[in-house]
Amino acid sequence: MDNVIISIKDLTKTYKLGHNIVQALSGASIDVQKGEFLAVVGPSGSGKSTLLQLIAGLEKPSSGVVLIDGVNLKTLSDRKLSRFRGQTIGFIFQFFYLQPFLRLSRNIEVPGMFARLKRKERQQRIQQLAEVVGLTDRLSHFPSELSGGQIQRAAIIRALINQPKILLADEPTGNLDSINSAAIIELFEQIRRQFGTTIIIATHDAAIAARADRIIYIKDGAII
Amino acid sequence: MIRLSDAIILAGTKLRIHRVRTAITIALSSILFAGLIAAMILAQGITKSITAFSGEGLNSRYIVSAQTDPPFVGNVLAGKDFIALAEQKGKDLIAAKQAEAKKLGIDYNAGNEPSATFTQTAPGQGSTKHVNLRSYAATQALQDYVKQHPSPGISELKQAAAVYHPIGYYSSKMSVLNGGSILMMLDGNENFTPTDNQRVDLNFPNNGNSLVIDDSQLTQPFMLQNVTVKKDDIPLVVSYSTAETLLGLPSLSSNASANDRYDRIQQLYKQVASGNITTTTCYRNSISQQQIDLAIVQTADITKNASNKDYQKPNLIYGLPAANSCGQAVIISDTRTITEKKTQAAQDQFDADFGQVVAPIQQKLIFQIVGLSPSVSANDNTTFGDLLSGIVGSSLTNGADVIPADLLDQMSNAASIKSILLSDLADPLYISTSNYYVEFSDATDARAFIADKSCTTSADGVCASPGRLFQLMASGNNSIALQDLQQKITNILGIATIAVVVLAVIIMTIMVGRTIADGRRETAVFRSLGANRGDIAFVYTIYTLCLTLYIVVISLFVGIGLAYGANVYYGKNATLQSKLLFDAVNTNLVFNFFDINVSLIGIVAAIIIGTGLLGTVVPLLRNVRRNPIKDMRQE
Numbered sequence: 001m002d003n004v005i006i007s008i009k010d011l012t013k014t015y016k017l018g019h020n021i022v023q024a025l026s027g028a029s030i031d032v033q034k035g036e037f038l039a040v041v042g043p044s045g046s047g048k049s050t051l052l053q054l055i056a057g058l059e060k061p062s063s064g065v066v067l068i069d070g071v072n073l074k075t076l077s078d079r080k081l082s083r084f085r086g087q088t089i090g091f092i093f094q095f096f097y098l099q100p101f102l103r104l105s106r107n108i109e110v111p112g113m114f115a116r117l118k119r120k121e122r123q124q125r126i127q128q129l130a131e132v133v134g135l136t137d138r139l140s141h142f143p144s145e146l147s148g149g150q151i152q153r154a155a156i157i158r159a160l161i162n163q164p165k166i167l168l169a170d171e172p173t174g175n176l177d178s179i180n181s182a183a184i185i186e187l188f189e190q191i192r193r194q195f196g197t198t199i200i201i202a203t204h205d206a207a208i209a210a211r212a213d214r215i216i217y218i219k220d221g222a223i224i
Numbered sequence: 225m226i227r228l229s230d231a232i233i234l235a236g237t238k239l240r241i242h243r244v245r246t247a248i249t250i251a252l253s254s255i256l257f258a259g260l261i262a263a264m265i266l267a268q269g270i271t272k273s274i275t276a277f278s279g280e281g282l283n284s285r286y287i288v289s290a291q292t293d294p295p296f297v298g299n300v301l302a303g304k305d306f307i308a309l310a311e312q313k314g315k316d317l318i319a320a321k322q323a324e325a326k327k328l329g330i331d332y333n334a335g336n337e338p339s340a341t342f343t344q345t346a347p348g349q350g351s352t353k354h355v356n357l358r359s360y361a362a363t364q365a366l367q368d369y370v371k372q373h374p375s376p377g378i379s380e381l382k383q384a385a386a387v388y389h390p391i392g393y394y395s396s397k398m399s400v401l402n403g404g405s406i407l408m409m410l411d412g413n414e415n416f417t418p419t420d421n422q423r424v425d426l427n428f429p430n431n432g433n434s435l436v437i438d439d440s441q442l443t444q445p446f447m448l449q450n451v452t453v454k455k456d457d458i459p460l461v462v463s464y465s466t467a468e469t470l471l472g473l474p475s476l477s478s479n480a481s482a483n484d485r486y487d488r489i490q491q492l493y494k495q496v497a498s499g500n501i502t503t504t505t506c507y508r509n510s511i512s513q514q515q516i517d518l519a520i521v522q523t524a525d526i527t528k529n530a531s532n533k534d535y536q537k538p539n540l541i542y543g544l545p546a547a548n549s550c551g552q553a554v555i556i557s558d559t560r561t562i563t564e565k566k567t568q569a570a571q572d573q574f575d576a577d578f579g580q581v582v583a584p585i586q587q588k589l590i591f592q593i594v595g596l597s598p599s600v601s602a603n604d605n606t607t608f609g610d611l612l613s614g615i616v617g618s619s620l621t622n623g624a625d626v627i628p629a630d631l632l633d634q635m636s637n638a639a640s641i642k643s644i645l646l647s648d649l650a651d652p653l654y655i656s657t658s659n660y661y662v663e664f665s666d667a668t669d670a671r672a673f674i675a676d677k678s679c680t681t682s683a684d685g686v687c688a689s690p691g692r693l694f695q696l697m698a699s700g701n702n703s704i705a706l707q708d709l710q711q712k713i714t715n716i717l718g719i720a721t722i723a724v725v726v727l728a729v730i731i732m733t734i735m736v737g738r739t740i741a742d743g744r745r746e747t748a749v750f751r752s753l754g755a756n757r758g759d760i761a762f763v764y765t766i767y768t769l770c771l772t773l774y775i776v777v778i779s780l781f782v783g784i785g786l787a788y789g790a791n792v793y794y795g796k797n798a799t800l801q802s803k804l805l806f807d808a809v810n811t812n813l814v815f816n817f818f819d820i821n822v823s824l825i826g827i828v829a830a831i832i833i834g835t836g837l838l839g840t841v842v843p844l845l846r847n848v849r850r851n852p853i854k855d856m857r858q859e
Contacts, residue, residue: 058752059851079756086754097749101237113230114754162754 011064039212048202090159094171149180261783289699314340394439461595506550512584515553732839772836
C-alpha cells in the first residue's frame, strides 16, 4: 500500500454535452504503484481522457475519490490544487499545445513559471532534460521550426520541468508517425528509468500499450 | 502567483496572436483617445488664450448697464389725467401768451398755436385722444411730470445691487445738442455750402449728432498710452470707424480679409498714438446756422440782382464770418427802423419766454483723440465673424465716441462745453439720457443681479415686473457669455470623455473578450501545467495593460501631434482673428492652441489604462469561472 501513488475509488463523471447527459466514467477504481508505467486503452470517447483529467484534478468527479500520494484532491482549494498539480503531475497532450510565439526553451519553462521556479533553476533543468530528449540544439527555435516528434519531445520535457512524480499523457503519439511514436515510448521508458516517474498513458494503440507494465481497458466509462 | 516578468512573457505572446484584431483595437482606441487628448490640449490652449485675450478692453470685467425705463411712453402718455393736464397746460399757455403779447405789444394769433392734444380715429375702434408732443404745452406737462416722478438714479441702483457684492458704480450721459450741429472744419476752415457728399460732420455712428460722456473707469482700457492731453482740447475716445473718417482713410469693404482689417486697425493705432490727432469742429445752434444760411441766400440774391434797379435789398443783411473763425454771421448792413428793431426785440423776448432759442450760439470745438475703441458692426451680425466678434469682443458704450468724464472736468472751459453738449432743453422723449453701470467681481453675481432685478418691458413699454427699476444687461463685453462658453467647453469635454471611455470600454470588452474566448484552450493547457485562476487572470491583466500602454503611447503621440499640428497650422491665423475679435490689436498676445497640462495628460493615461482594465473585467470574470477542460471538450 505504501507504494501506491494514485488511488481511485468508485470514480464517476457525468457531464452535459449539448442537451445530452454523458456518462464519461462510471465507478472506476484503480491503484497505481509508484514508478509504474500504466496504459489506459480504449476506443475514442470511452473515458480515457476523462480519467486522466480527474487524476490531474482538472475536472471534479461527480462522485468517488481521487487520492494522489495520499492527498484527496477533493479537499484542495483551486489554488492548492493548482500548486499540487504543478508540483506533482506533468501533463502531455495529443496536440502538444506549445505556444507558437515562444521559443522552445521558453515553452518548456511555462510550468516552472506557474510553480515560481527560479529562472536559473529552470534553465538548468531545461538543459538537463533537453540533453535527455536530444533537443539541446533546438531550444532557441520556435515550434513552427520543429518536426512533430521534436515538438512532442518538447511537450514531454515541459511536463517534466517541475520534476513531477506522475506523468499523464493523453494520446501522446496520436499525432505522430510510427517511428516517432516508438521514439516517444522509448523516451517514456527512459524517463521512468532515470527519474522514477509514474507514467499513465491513454491510448487506443495496442502496440504502444504493450510497452506498458500494466494495461487497463475502458469501455463506455467503465474499467473492464 | 506567477511572477510579473513571467506574466509579461506570456502576455506578450497574446499580443502576437490575432495581430490584425489587435492592431484594429489599438488603432480604434488610439484614435478615440488621441482625439480626446488633442481636444483637451486644444481646449486648454483655447481657454488659456481666451483668458489672456480677455484681459484686453473690458473683457475681463463684469459690468452691467442699468437703464431706466422711459416713463413717457405707454400708459403715462395715454392716461386721461395726463391728457387733461396737457390740455389745461395748453389753455394756460394760450392765456399766458396772449397776456405776454399784449404786454410786449406784439401780435399773437392763438389759432396758430399747436394744440396740446389731438384726436385719432381708427376704423372700428372709435376715436382716441393723444398728447401732441410737438406742442410746447405738452412738453411743459411732461417736464412737470418728470420733476414729480424723477427717473431712478445711482442711489436706487446702489440700493438694488448692494447684496450682489458690487465693486464699482459708474455713470454716463449721452450728449444731446440743443439743436444745431457740429461740423468738421477741414483744413481749419468751415465749408458753409457743403453738398450732401461733402458734408463731413462728426457722424458718431450710433448716436447721431451726439457724444457720450463716460465715467473714466469705463474709458480707461481704451485710452492710448503716451498721449498727452492738450489743454482745452476735448479728449475723445473714438471708434475705429470715426478714426478712419478723421484720418481720411477710406473704409474697408465689408468682405475685407482679416489681414487687411488687422493692418488697418494697427495703422489707426500707430497714427493716432504718434500723431496727437486733433480735429477742429464748429458748433452752431439752429439760430446761428439759420443766420449763416440767410447770409448765403442774401449774398446770392444780391449778386443776382446787382443790375436790377427795382431790387430792394433786405433791411438786415448778413455776411459770412471768416471761414476759420467759427464766428457768428456778421451784420453787413442793418437799415431797420427803431420801431422794427423794437418789435423784433419784443418778439425775441416773447419767443424766449416760451422756450424758443433766439440767440445764435457758435463755438469752435477741438477734439483730441486720446483713445480708440472697436466699432460695433453695422452689419447687424450678418457674418460669422461679426457674430463671433459680438460674442467675444468688447466695446465702449456700443461703439460710440466717448469723452472721458474726468478729463472733461479738468478742462478750463468745461462748463461752456457741457452747456453745448449736455442740453437740458432736449426733446423730452429723450430725457432719459443717463446710463448707470455697476461692476461685479465675477459673472455669478452679475448674472444673478440681472436675473433678479432687471425689468422686462411689456408691449406697452411699461415694466412688467413691479418694483424693478432698471433694464439691466451685460455691458461693454460678453464676459458672462465667455465664462459660460468656457464652462460649456469643459462640460462638452467631460461628456466627450465619457463617450470615448464608453466606446473604448465596448471595444476593449469585445477585443479582450474575443481574445480570452480564443484562448480558452490555452487556458486549459496552462491549468494542466499548474496555473491557478489567479495566474490566468494576472496574465490577462498584464496583457490588457500592455495593450493599453500601446494605446497610451500611440494616442499621446497622435493626440499631441494633432494638437501641435493644429497650432502650427491655425495658430497664426487664430492670433490674428483673436486680436480682431477681442479687439486686442495693440498687444503682443499670441493665441496658442497647444498647451499641455501634464497632470491632465496623466489623468487621460490613467483613464485609458482604467478603460482597458474595465473592458477586461467582464470577459475575465466569465473566463475564470468557466471550466477550461469543458470548453476544450466542446471544441
